[in-house]
Amino acid sequence: MTGVRVGVIGAGYVGLTTAVCLAERGHPTVCVDVDAGRVEHLNRGTPLLDEPGLPLLLRQGLDAQTLRFSADYTDLADRDLVFICVPTPSRFDGSADLSAVEAAVAELASLLPSAAVLVLKSTVPVGTTRWLARRLKPTGLRVVSNPEFLRESHAIYDFQHPDRVVIGADDDAAAEMVAAVYGASAPTLRMSPESAELAKYASNAFLAVKISYTNSLARLCAGVGADIGDVTRCMGADVRIGQHFLQPGPGWGGSCLPKDTAALLHTGRLAGVELPEVESARCTNAAQPARIVSTLSRTMATPLAHARVAVLGLTFKAGTSDVRDSPALTICAELGRTGAQITGYDPRLEQIDQAALRRASIVAVDDPYLAAKDADAVVVLTEWPEFCDLNWPLIAEQSPAAVVLDTRNLLDPASLADTGLTYLGNGMPSGY
Template sequence: MRVGVIGAGYVGLTSAVCLAERGHHTVCVDVDEARVRQLSSGVATIDEPDLPELLERGLRTDTLRFTTSYRALADRDVVFVCVSTPSMPDGSADLRAVDAAVGELATVLRAGAVVAVKSTVPVGTTRRLADRLRPNGIHVVSSPEFLRESHAIGDFRHPDRILIGSDDDTGEGGPADLVASLYPPGRVLKMSPESAELAKYASNAFLAVKISYTNSLAELCARVGADITDVTRCMGADMRIGAHFLQAGPGWGGSCLPKDTAALLHTGREYGVALPEVQSARTTNAAQAVRIADAVGRTIGTPTTEARVAALGLTFKAGTSDVRDSPSLTVCGELIARGAQLTAYDPRLAAIDGEMLRAAAIVGVDDPYLATKGADAIVVLTEWPQFCELDWARIAEQAPGAVVVDTRNLLDAAMLRELGLTYLGNGTGGGF
């Protein structure tokens, strides 16, 4: 089929290369001329496994091209809208990019084309856009994305569910079926646009609640002498709960959970539903940086204002260079605010947005041993497996007696203690 994608950000670019891989001739439109030039020359603009190879293949086989012109979409059967919907100060989603994209599509798409909204949008958005495009004979469906950063290509190739929200179908072969046919085989869930829009927010908010609950349990475990890993191992064995998103850490972040929980709460307020569980999850999440900084402050043998702290990991999760709403940056900011001299290392430092680090006053270095040299405290913030492979004997020699605050429970506690380092696990006896 002839497919269009609006937006060459994380969701848009991943979707575009995967659609082209499936043999659909795909045109991706983005307003950023520099980004379009890079992509057109085969340079991937996001850090995602397998994406560079798919980008090169799509360009080479002429199943994929990039442009700034909406006119290139005039002959498309389906166009996916994949633009950002960031949070406004009141928590609502900023829909200006979505509305601008749909306004352009109204002028170029032929009658019978389908616009599929992959952007995460509030309840009622798809229906509003459908009303806007109906006079042009253009259909609109909701098709939220469920792509995990660092696993996005695999998630597209092997979806656990394909969500289509539409009430514009009169039977088989309608707009919903047309959009569903573009994806790899998977479980298709058809529903109203309102249900699809809310389902995306509900899914992300539930994951946030699950992580925050685990972090609250971790704090309790440390105080009573239990081990959060044992507790969640038991919980995860229950098929009604499941083992995913039960790992203690420095909090949740990234491009989805913070803004989606805020938007869901905003929708709830509009309709008089408080959703206290989601609000509590956000409150717990915001408290994690203070909890971690407190653990550093009460364990090191020097005032925080005189302390040298090494932060290991800046991205919000391993396998990506994304630091948007990263809890690692929040923890670093809390330590810096308390007067600590902080140096950070991340395996993907070269690919991280330097402007965001400068704005957070974080000094990054490309050598973990330089970052940890002379440190009073070493705080492990991202679950990079490379941190387990570091020469910890060398680190202990360069930072004798340092406190290792392992927010991810990634390291070998016994080994570090044998080296003379003080180890604090997250939610463990003797930890924090």
């Protein structure tokens, strides 16, 4: 199905990915964002987001005139479908802030033609889709829940090759229109709006639980002399468990898992249902910075208050420049409170928000060897493969007494041992 007039609200990771991918499929697409400067950059073909495949699809859509960007909602007046892809950040009590969703719906309510479909891709609390449908019933507009399941650094691939497209709707015609723009080959799961909304939160919370459980196992492995790599290799071979999200690390972060677990707990409280598994996962995650600081404190020759700590990796995961809720920055801030001097390096340093680094007490440098020079500890916090290729013997010459704390188990312990550096792997017998 091509030729459906598509609108997208929001030009962040989800909105921009949705816009360029639907334009590629031949749907005339207009993407509206409130940031006029961002719109100007996008119309010139500058994506602003660090996402593989995005620059090519953006340029193709602009050249084919199937894609354009605007800061004016009236450019959506003739749209058949409008995808709402705006942020829903956490409030202080864990609930989702829907102000951006409500503002977008208010703009569209008197603008779109009757029978147009609003598609909620923003992650919203259970009941939001039905509430908006009731509110918009006098206008004839229909509302469908269509949660996103995109991974940063793989967003284009995930949109083009989804493992499932979830459509929550009571209106069959609206649901079929949404399914059609994805294409006949997309595996589609139809359900109620409430189920679709909860499925998004439930999926992310389960991943968070899985990661936190792995980090707890890593701590146990170090305590009893087991190897977390062996333990998770065994677990992952079981098809009932699967191998994904069984890697230990410095904790989980990013734009989804922290806020979605908080929102799920808030939903549970409203319904009188406790979710202790999710609560425990958040507690385990919150304890990771202290675990790392404690390890450094007891293994370095220099007290933390006088130590120089080099940090490799600042983004919340490899393949992106996103530092939103990055565990790396949380750990650096914790180290900064001890008085340690923190020097940080990341391969995407030029694209990272420098103000966020300063708030985390990080002095950022564009050379990993400069970051590690004269360090008392080198902490690997993001799983960038480039760190495996560093000249570790040179680092050992410059910082012979350094402790290398590898939170991601990215490096080869034997190679590090040959340099004379003290290597501490996450969940390893001689680690932490």
